[in-house]
Amino acid sequence: xxxxxxxxxxxxxxxxxxxxxxxxxxxxxxxxxxxxxxxxxxxxxxxxxxxxxxxxxxxxxxxxxxxxxxxxxxxxxxxxxxxxxxxxxxxxxxxxxxxxxxxxxxxxxxxxxxxxxxxxxxxxxxxxxxxxxxxxxxxxxxxxxxx
Numbered sequence: 085x086x087x088x089x090x091x092x093x094x095x096x097x098x099x100x101x102x103x104x105x106x107x108x109x110x111x112x113x114x115x116x117x118x119x120x121x122x123x124x125x126x127x128x129x130x131x132x133x134x135x136x137x138x139x140x141x142x143x144x145x146x147x148x149x150x151x152x153x154x155x156x157x158x159x160x161x162x163x164x165x166x167x168x169x170x171x172x173x174x175x176x177x178x179x180x181x182x183x184x185x186x187x188x189x190x191x192x193x194x195x196x197x198x199x200x201x202x203x204x205x206x207x208x209x210x211x212x213x214x215x216x217x218x219x220x221x222x223x224x225x226x227x228x229x230x231x
Contacts, residue, residue, distance in 0.1 A: 087113050087115075087189060087193075088109050088113060093201075094201065098212060100144075100215075101145065101148075101204065109196075111130060111133060111134040112193060114133075115127065116185075116189060127178070131178060131188075134171075135171055135175060138171065142161075152211045152214040153210060154207045156207070167199075170191075174188045
């Protein structure tokens with residue numbers, strides 16, 4: 085059984101972003117599985133993948149916001165930077181031997197839900213305009229960041 089199922093209410097209506105958010109949910113489920121198996125090595129592997137993927141997702145999103153002219157793009161970037169720092173603290177604690185998995189999963193689930201429903205939903209109309217006009221830009225960025 086999965087820790088978290090993707091809820092369509094989390095969709096912001098931008099396929100690329102929604103798919104990325106779903107991948108983060110999948111990482112949480114992988115983390116839950118590794119934790120259930122008490123496989124510390126797998127927890128480490130999934131945690132590093134989650135951190136890397138989250139940074140890549142944030143980079144894509146931030147470039148999209150700047151390209152779209154979203155007026156709150158700098159504050160959105162700051163929210164991302166703060167969250168990455170918080171996640172890095174979890175990584176450090178994990179590397180020191182602390183079991184951070186449940187706390188990380190809970191905090192990330194709450195944070196991601198709130199962030200998507202508020203912050204990301206706010207920029208969606210701006211991003212949709214640019215994505216409809218510049219599909220080639222989206223493809224280039226996806227290829228650059230996720231391949």
